[in-house]
Amino acid sequence: MNKRKRVHDHEPRPRASPVDQEKARLRRSIAEIGEPSRSQVDEVLREITDAIVSAHEEVRPPVLETISAVVFEQPHKIPLLSFLVDLVNRKLPSFSRTVVEMTHTVIADALKFGLYRKLDVFLRFAASISVIDGNNVEELIADLAERANDIPHLALGHSLYSAAVFATLYRLNTGAPMNERIEKALLAFSPVVECDASEIAPFYGENAPYTGQFSIVLLAEAVRNAQAEGWPTDFLLKASRLLPEITDEDSKETHRFPAVQVAKADELVPSRISRHEPLRPPIWTRIYLPRDGIKTVPEPNTIFAQLLRDVASANINQMDFNRKEVTRQLITLDIFFESTKFAPPGVAFDELVNFTDGRSTIKVEDVALEAVLDQMFRLPSPGFPTVYFDTILIEACVMAPQAIAPVLGRALRFLFDNCESLDAEVYFRVIEWFGHHMSNFGFTWKWTEWTDALSLPKLHPKQVFMRELICKQVRLSYPQRVRDVLPSEFVGLVPEISEVPEFSYANDEKVSAFIKAAQESVERGLEAFDKLREAITAEKIGQEASELDKAISSVLVSSICQLGSRSVSHASTWVKQLSSLVRDNISDQQLTIDAIMSFWKEQPWTGALVLNRFVIEGLVSSESIVKYVTSHKDLLISNLGWEMLGRYEEGLEEAVQDISVDPWWDERLKKALLRRKAAKAQVAQLVAAEAAESSAPAQPEQKLVAAPPSEQEATTEVNELNAQPSEENGAEN
Template identity: 25%
Template sequence: MSYDRPHRGGGNRRRYRDDYDDRRREPYESPADKLKTSIIKFGDLDVEQELPTIEKHIRDSAPYNIPNLSEAFRIAVTEQPYKIPHYVTLLRRLHDIPPEETSSEGPSLGKQILEDFWKGFQAYLDKLAWRETRLCIHFFAHLTVAKLIAADSLFGLLQSFTAVLEEFGVSHGRAKKAAVCAGEGLMIGGPVLKPASAEHVQEIVNAIQAYNDTLTNPKTLVAPMVNLYSEETPPNELLDILLRALKTLDESDFTETASSFLQPYTSIEDPDPATFVPYNLPSVLVPPEVIELDGLATDSGEEAQVKKEEWPEYFIPLFDNDVTPDPQTPAGYAVYAGLTDIIDIYEVNRKECARLLLEFPKWTVPGTFKPKPGATNAPEPVPEKDWQLESTVIENLLGAYLVLPEASQKSIYYIGLITELCKLSPSTVGPAVGKSIRKLYSMLGEGLDVEVARRFAEWFAIHMSNFGFQWVWKEWIPELSLAVQHPKRAFMRRAIEFEIRLSYHDRILKTLPQEMQAPEGHTIGEQAPGPDFEYDDPAKPHHDAAQAVLNLFRGRAKAEDVIAHLETLKGTLDTSDDGEIVNVDGLIRSIAMQSLLHIGSRSFSHLLNAIERYLPLLRHIASGGVSSASGSGTPEAKADILTASAAFWKLNRHMVAIVFDKLMQYQIVDPTDVVAWTFVHRGEIRQFSEATGPLSLSAFEWDLLKGALDKANGRVMIARRKVVALRKEDDDNRARVKAKAEGNTVMEVDGEENVPEKTDEALAADSPALTTALKAFTSLTREQKAALSRTLDGFVSCLAPGASDANPNPHSRVVISEDGWSDRAGWEKDQWDAWETWGWYRQFCRSYAPYLRNYSTTLWTVSFAKFDGSTDPAAELLKKTWQVATGQE
């Protein structure tokens, strides 16, 4: 039989069949898709060699699929902006009609692609996709220099963006983006635009300058280097450097554009003006701003329409101008803008981003950067250029990361990107990172903003964790002689605290020199982070009572049984050992809370399980004492709970923030309670002699405040989204009821009655979910307002306790005076405490400006009315900062 015959080749046939099946499963790529891919990948290997090949490939694809070709160009321009000059060269060649097609009629292939490209640009503009719009303007500006677009039409396009700057009430975010679109388009297209109309060039520059002149106050609030005593605008803000570069180009009649922006298309002979008609860009209007709803309420109780606040952007120079380019020069600005675009666009793939950043010289004017060691055919160095690539990349990355009040991307992206750069080229990127760390460290104590310093410490710790925690700490031993709250010493403590979170105490301790390990160095804790159960020692008071409660938790007793035991325990704790009356309710709350946290201290999941199991108990003790379960809680009881939690985790302050967050999440305490506790009780768990007075806040307290405010604001946003969804559902129900009633009226027959239309009250009664959601939204809005008000009042009390006081806060006055700042070398702990508190007040105002603006009337009355008529400089600066943040100045 056949199955007895020897098998020859059967296995191979099966293998070939399997391979064929696998190929069949691959997605089909049409010739149009292949052409699009080849256009997008143009230049990845060698631009000069690929240019004639890709041109021939496109011309051989006739009949042409113009939408497909223009889409490939749009994708390339908006996702690979460093290639824009080369795509202009390609389009310029496609504009020329080859000899074999001279008899063909109609526009050239290049013009057809450009016309369809414009449709995509208009779509970007209609959606206010600002980055894509700006990069398309770069493309048009290069095409204008290549003589493919009429200069007058590019002028019209740029002027449509400068018109945005004159809109009434234009937001800074919208105006800034429009100004950059117009300014960068002029920088690139200037060599053609200036000869065409010097007057129009000056109009564009003047429009940007006029708007920039209105930004003095906002700039002072987000500058990375702080001068509390001065209103001078710090340098290196985005629009400032744009204007300086523009004016430098204008003064030279844009002759420096060719040495700043790559222009490979200039080697192609200009089209014959007798036969070629340049493309005229159609007129456009920038669409109005889209208002985003954020679930806020105004002082009148109405919902407000707001969007996230956008502020001026500052660049932090870390190196000398002979090492990295000065962004205020045309060439420096071109490098700065090019690197920033790559960093923003490739946020989805940091490894690819790192590769492109290290290949950036390939897309710049030859001689811009120093060649790699051992590179062959390297271009000759260009005078006043020849910069170090790695230092330039790190400087731009850290500049984007340290933007105030927050960066455009998540912090972990910038940190991870620097790590990828170090892995790709450790011998060149590593030294640049080390120099950047030392430069930022030298700026501490010289006015570096407290939020910038906090992010610096976070990046430093994470970066060290990726490379074995290797740092030359002995370089900073001399700073141990500074005041304990000096920013450099505070940075050391916070960075080491972050490092311990990422590793463990003993390992980090071994990386430090002996001077920093010693307790008198106030740099690292003597004990490893962990719980500190106050009643664990048998020699301490109330040990037996706490053990009894702890045993109930270990035995997983019911919450009701624990509550009953606490009631019984109350009678045995009326007096202390010496007969002095104690706060029995507060003591019982402390025992119960610390015992519960002790059960949950083994892991995060243990903590959550313990809280969830004993939610009734927590709500009971938060209600004003174990003997009263009425009401939503009392401030004293909630403060006791927070104090007990903080005392239990005082050796691990990260866990304090986590426990506070979970207590807010389960609504044991409110955000307002956390804010109030932070300002009143914060000194109870200070470490390393930190800010023992009542007039200061450190970064730890700011983390608690930020967590509470973000919780309050987030709840309002969620509640508002729910209200919007239910309202839409309710409107749909109303529409269906109305349509049904109208349909019955039309189709009415004898003997039938019309269906009466339901009233609004009846429809509302049919939607109890909406009624509940509206009540919740109102309640959460009230809570949000209370949290913001309590925070503002706390800062005011810290920095200027009262206008009637003869000396409200002497340290606060010192740090905001020019003489006091000049004498900062002699500042002690209290002065640096006050300076840091001023910094966190500034961060509060600029971070939560949209929320503060909606309650500005009420908050001003509550917190600042007492300063009416006061000339105290601290009160004046408080009010000034508030008014700038809320848009009143």
């Protein structure tokens, strides 16, 4: 019997035209410029140059778009891209002129619309293109630095100063002398920050491993240090050295960069709201402090450290639509700087003690991971859901396990050793991240290193950290799977979970009759509950009214939970169908919450999901949940309790005043909870103000790959990774 054939079974697939194929090849070559490949970088530069020069006219606009996208998303490639423009200029000046015009337009529009991150990177690009007549570029840098001095107390002033500093470095890297006006303005800047660093520092307190400092303050200090050292730029890649046969004496046409007018400080457009821009001046997070006199990351008050953190953060923030590409760029960041400034990739920390001959001990892996953790620990809120940063770190271990796992292990040990100094919000973010990470590598970890912490008091931060971390692993797996990988000393921390929740009224005939009637039809269930309520009332005659209310609440809510215990969707259905019973018979919402969490006491995370269905049906208010969580110590200091307080915030200001766990928890929880609520209110105000006042929408950025995933999709990706990586090399010492 002949199978039925589809219409298109034998039709050839449409073949891309030669022009489209040429576009794709060139765009990929530019996007991957400088990355490890079979060809040397100098050969790649020549090939791309020749391809652009000989390309069809239709190919050049897409090439221009790709250059623009790479500059914005991967600013560490700017030295190579600017040199590429110089090379093309020798054979096709019209294309280079178009690049200069595009760069000028982007910079002018960025100032006009308040897109200061775009202004920052494109100003660097303009400063590093040697075929540009640099006078107007330098005047623009000087103008921005002077405007920053007019508003040193505003985030806008900090953004302008940062843009001027980094553009100056790239300008100096072309061989241009230091502009006196720029130097004077940069050195005069004295940032003013209107909040205490300890309010948003990831570590604080007497035993903090270091004193938190604002990044903008460190940048100003780095500028003064750079000036004292003669403005070194020896860490920037000198792309011209790749083709030594091409000299500045070669005939080349220069292009005018039109002047860009910078408005007065009070007339500048405020920065547009962006999800990755901090609400407060960011703190410089440090994880890899010098050990045994060995520095694996540059000191934060050096211009090299500031530039590395900036380009790494740009990759993370501007390429969130492709976490794998972000990871690949981060762990190969060193090849876009002078090689002598980094230790060989993957070198073990113990081997660095032998680097006594002046070789650099800076590890690109440490630089990259510290930048990711800096973004993850940003307060009051990170720029993306924390699961995004989780996936970057997971991908790093998958791509380069031998190089990344030891570095990650050092970070985790540092965080655990100093968890008593952690801000409460950062504390729970670490648990969330570490739990996700371990679930992707077979839950393996050198637990015996933490054996001493088992003897600490129950409420000690390290005790709670271990307990909540194991609980998180159980949520992502199941108890026996976790027990199998834990040393015997830690098995006692694994919560006991039965396959079927215990139903307290399983042997009560009246309750069983009500459940059976409800399963037959909602109407019969309503009638059966009337009889059940009468029976309960008769049993409680002579007792206080509160006892009667508690009994009715417990029976009704526990029965609903039992009916919906098969899944959250079942629970949702039964809550909706029997909502009238809850509404008519329970007046104290605390009794409803208590009954739900008691039924799901062995799986409180499931109880939280069921509780949310009661909120959706209007049976429980957010304020009641906040009051419940803050009045239950074990829940309050758990990762689940923190999640719940992040979802429900009504009445939080009043509830936090009643928190009473112990001094350490009380102070940190109150501070973190109120800060998080205030931050959400601030975001809402800013978004509303921008929507009302702004008449020009933000320009969409050119993306090279795909649209960013939703938070739900990102979370799904974390779970899907569970079966992919090896159980080894997740985090080593």
